[in-house]
Amino acid sequence: MNQTTSKRNPKWHRDEIILALDLYFKLEPGQIHGRNPAVIELSEVINRLPIFDIRPDAEKFRNPNGVGLKLSNFLAIDPNYHGKGMESFSKLDQAVFYEFNHKREELSRIANTIRQTVSNPQLRLKLYEIQEEPEEELLEFREGRVLYKLHKYKERDSKLVLLKKTQHLKKYGSLDCESCDFNFQVKYGDLGKGYIECHHQVPLYQYEGIQQTRLDDLALVCSNCHRMLHRGMDTLSLEELRKLAFITP
Numbered sequence: 552m553n554q555t556t557s558k559r560n561p562k563w564h565r566d567e568i569i570l571a572l573d574l575y576f577k578l579e580p581g582q583i584h585g586r587n588p589a590v591i592e593l594s595e596v597i598n599r600l601p602i603f604d605i606r607p608d609a610e611k612f613r614n615p616n617g618v619g620l621k622l623s624n625f626l627a628i629d630p631n632y633h634g635k636g637m638e639s640f641s642k643l644d645q646a647v648f649y650e651f652n653h654k655r656e657e658l659s660r661i662a663n664t665i666r667q668t669v670s671n672p673q674l675r676l677k678l679y680e681i682q683e684e685p686e687e688e689l690l691e692f693r694e695g696r697v698l699y700k701l702h703k704y705k706e707r708d709s710k711l712v713l714l715k716k717t718q719h720l721k722k723y724g725s726l727d728c729e730s731c732d733f734n735f736q737v738k739y740g741d742l743g744k745g746y747i748e749c750h751h752q753v754p755l756y757q758y759e760g761i762q763q764t765r766l767d768d769l770a771l772v773c774s775n776c777h778r779m780l781h782r783g784m785d786t787l788s789l790e791e792l793r794k795l796a797f798i799t800p
């Protein structure tokens with residue numbers, strides 16, 4: 552059997568690149584190698600990401616040397632570096648580099664939130680269990696896939712959802728979509744009674760660390776609006792969605 556072709560690890564994922572780039576910006580070129588403790592630590596963090604459960608070559612998967620090589624890819628991309636880097640970078644490495652080159656603080660916040668998420672073993676397991684729809688798998692999220700899963704996990708917290716609905720019912724008397732005013736009970740009668748979905752409105756990296764979800768962070772929306780909000784996750788607020796759908800306030 553041909554070992555070399557059957558044991559290829561998957562390409563680097565956006566989340567992994569985000570973490571690597573964040574470290575790259577904190578290191579001097581001479582510190583980029585697999586023996587640097589910061590590179591070894593990053594290798595451990597990346598191995599804990601709930602992204603790839605199939606690792607054809609588990610031993611080599613994102614090991615310190617591999618992580619060091621990925622950081623050297625950024626040397627080759629970085630216009631401020633005039634030495635030689637590793638030219639074998641991907642289009643995605645390059646795209647993520649330029650996306651955050653002048654937004655390093657935001658990059659750090661995203662990277663830190665991903666790190667905190669995977670440092671909690673229970674939370675990490677829960678995120679492994681979050682299934683994504685086929686069409687969601689095609690979407691790219693600025694915050695990456697781990698924080699998208701965390702978003703889904705937070706808005707599916709059944710206790711919290713119940714609290715939110717109860718609070719909303721008390722205040723407004725009905726469960727209308729906060730974006731398009733659709734009401735499941737009005738449309739479907741008893742079948743739709745009490746049905747509405749919850750959407751977490753605040754990008755998770757904007758918090759300092761991982762926080763308990765506040766009821767105000769959640770909005771009640773119908774399934775259509777919820778899908779659309781997720782498709783435009785990085786840019787779309789409830790108000791903007793209303794405008795798109797020509798709904799006047």
Ligand SMILES: [Zn+2]
Pocket residue numbers: 728729730731732733772773774775776777
């Ligand atoms: Zn709606």
Ligand SMILES: [Zn+2]
Pocket residue numbers: 702706749750751777780781
């Ligand atoms: Zn949502």
